[in-house]
């Protein structure tokens with residue numbers, strides 16, 4: 001992607017943990033020069049420190065007029081961390097927050113009237129360029145600002161623009177947190193394989209390969225509903241049908257997932273206060 005404006009004016013990253021770091025890796029791999037990046041993080045990882053030799057500005061002075069500032073601290077830390085960037089508010093710097101819960105209004109109050117702010121919800125597959133990020137801007141973001149945010153986020157995966165900020169709670173619960181559910185599925189399948197007598201290493205590698213392969217198949221058959229892909233595996237009277245009778249029973253996986261995602265969305269709404 002084109003990073004021209006960001007490379008020229010700079011990008012500030014507030015918080016470089018798992019998600020901020022994943023996105024930074026994607027941007028640097030995509031051609032953003034390290035010298036255009038300023039990271040503020042009190043306990044930088046060794047990997048981040050290693051980027052200083054390539055020109056990355058770690059915990060140094062802020063650029064005067066960066067194109068974009070990414071807010072990637074935990075929502076609980078946002079209030080304490082934001083004042084570091086307050087001087088960039090109300091002007092030409094576009095803010096992009098990936099924090100769960102924290103609303104555009106809360107960020108706007110902290111950063112000052114007229115600050116262009118985009119709220120985005122990515123997920124960790126961004127680390128391998130396979131994230132999915134939903135985004136929405138406040139009233140101060142113009143079309144060019146939204147394009148800039150979308151360009152940056154599309155460097156680490158797919159993007160989708162939304163029209164209603166409150167949708168972010170459900171999106172956080174579904175795709176933001178979703179990779180954890182899939183990793184738990186791998187763990188659960190492996191544990192069940194062990195319970196059936198398989199060696200742990202074999203069970204783990206079978207479970208992981210199955211999820212990876214099923215994901216790739218779902219991607220290559222993008223027009224085919226997931227329900228059809230499931231039916232394709234299910235021989236009448238066979239083994240899959242026996243398992244699905246358990247998984248699809250009342251209070252089975254569908255109900256469980258519904259309750260899990262409702263709990264995550266409720267937590268996202270709680271984090272807004």
Ligand SMILES: NC(=O)C1=CN([C@@H]2O[C@H](COP(=O)(O)OP(=O)(O)OC[C@H]3O[C@@H](n4cnc5c(N)ncnc54)[C@H](OP(=O)(O)O)[C@@H]3O)[C@@H](O)[C@H]2O)C=CC1
Nearest residue numbers: 015016017018019040041043072073074075081099100122
């Ligand atoms: N992880 C995920 O899958 C996703 C996370 N998010 C959102 O991304 C944000 C970050 O999450 P995640 O990366 O998991 O969290 P991490 O804890 O891994 O990263 C946050 C980073 O911010 C640092 N930090 C803490 N205080 C400050 C400060 N005052 N100034 C600068 N940096 C600070 C932390 O340092 P220290 O460790 O020393 O506290 C840490 O390195 C959250 O708001 C979360 O809601 C969104 C989508 C997915």
Ligand SMILES: O=C(O)[C@@H]1CCC=N1
Nearest residue numbers: 099100172176177178
């Ligand atoms: O667990 C969390 O709160 C963050 C937001 C989405 C994924 N991780």
